[in-house]
Amino acid sequence: MKVADKHGRIIQAAIKVFARNGFFNSRIAEIAKEANVADGTIYLYFNNKYDILITIFEEEMGKIIASVKQELSKIDNPCEKLEIFALQHLSLVEKNKDLAEIIQVELRQSSKFMKEYRNRKFAEYLQIISTIVKEGQEKGLFRKDVMPGIFKRAFFGALDEMSRFWVLSPRKKYGVKTAAKQISHFFLNGILEVPCPETQKKKKKRPVKKTKRSKK
Amino acid sequence: MKVADKHGRIIQAAIKVFARNGFFNSRIAEIAKEANVADGTIYLYFNNKYDILITIFEEEMGKIIASVKQELSKIDNPCEKLEIFALQHLSLVEKNKDLAEIIQVELRQSSKFMKEYRNRKFAEYLQIISTIVKEGQEKGLFRKDVMPGIFKRAFFGALDEMSRFWVLSPRKKYGVKTAAKQISHFFLNGILEVPCPETQKKKKKRPVKKTKRSKK
């Protein structure tokens, strides 16, 4: 790696330091030291401490979204897509523990100050999931009464909580593959030995109009 | 409410203020003002700022665990238990937005500094879920290959993410009941229109003993 690219070095250092201490307990001086750079230099590349955090999210989250989308584009079957999404998500977390911790913990905490911002990138990520669901419904694979807006949050939340566990605890009990398999299996097939009739008592199954496509 | 009970007033004020600004951006002076108490008075009841946060978690989380356990004890069927758990969880969040935000956001961020502690209370909450799962497996209702340790996190995560959405966004698109129904339904029955054979390719389907119902 080049000696230069101060920007990149500062970002990488900040990821490490923020993950170690949390944003508010991290000192600019510590980041500077980690990046082998003078305190003041940081202000040549970033407006302030907060700006570093935002940049981390912007740049790194962007990479992740792109990579996940890329990976999913190779697959057709929505069932498989969900499983691959889970696997990808958990693998990425495992590979980038520090980054994952920041996105999970620090950015959530800061969300009050950058709601609108976080939401955009984050919504984009969640939308990958709801798109898969809609696709599955169109293909007649997934039940029509599944609300994609709820599903995407539930599915993401499940993965997110699973990874938090990894991020915070040093040794992990379950492997990435096992977890991804289990979780996608929960959501696809449920956990019942045999489908439970009572849970569907409310809605009568109404005949679904076939909305082939709606492009004019 | 009594004019006294400074302890309680400070806690309530702190919940409000922490939720509004986040822990690190909250001033002791602001909490004092909100509680109609002098700055110094707070230090008669708490050791320091952090102690207030911990106390909030300890006292309030304790109440929640007790209340959920209480509610679940009335029910037999594990399927129903899961649904009630979801409903309870989401309802509690809705009723105590500020508290929910603190538990979700601030405590997660602080977990680095008090891992051992958070884990105990939190684990207790998660364990409620895995206990339901094990019970369901014993009764032959839930598949044996479901790992309770993964399930509890996935299920909790799903609910947690759903409530984060409510906590952070002012108007909500889905009602508590709808969300609870949908989420527990995902986990019980999956989302497939028809069980997907591929996803089970690993394990040979072993003949399922017909567990008609398990009520004695």
Add this chain to the structure above:
DNA sequence: AATAAATGAATGTGTGTTCATTCAGATATT
């Protein structure tokens, strides 16, 4: 009168940010 509880102004520390200064390398001048 004695004790306890509450007050809030004062303190001191920790830290994000600034900015005068340095100096390696580029450019101009001889």
Add this chain to the structure above:
DNA sequence: AATATCTGAATGAACACACATTCATTTATT
């Protein structure tokens, strides 16, 4: 080719200030 001039990236010591905590004093309770 040698020397002088310029440039702006990098530095890090110094600053300013926000804020948790303290404690001498006041007020309430017994």
